[in-house]
Amino acid sequence: MDKEKIMSAVRDVLVAVGEDPDRAGFKETPLRVTNMYEEIFAGLNEAPKQHLKFFDEKSNDEMVIVRNIPFSSMCEHHLLPFVGKVHIAYIPSENRIIGLSKLARIVDNFAKRPQSRKGLLTI
DSSP: OOHHHHHHHHHHHHHHTTOOTTSGGGTTHHHHHHHHHHHHTGGGGSOGGGGOOEEEOOOOOOOEEEEEEEEEEEETTTOOEEEEEEEEEEOOBTTEEEOHHHHHHHHHHHHTSEEOTTOOOOO
């Protein structure tokens, strides 16, 4: 992530909307926005598969469902934040299941990337 470029761009946006980026209230804004972008776009530099950890367990092929995993992300069309909940369902195969906490980590990894409404996730 090019932090200097982001800070410069934020200053340019402030000037473009008619603000003074050197005004007391805005002096640290480019750095704050850069730090925020570093956190909310962290998923761009991580592979979701790193969170996959399977466990061997006798399975009777019943569906596993995890509901209401909270997430927050950024709209790729407007760069505005949004929040929601994810529901995951899968049928284990070959007596392998994934830990429930790993599913939440995978959701978080994908959420830390710009999203569109059509951005259905598959690994």
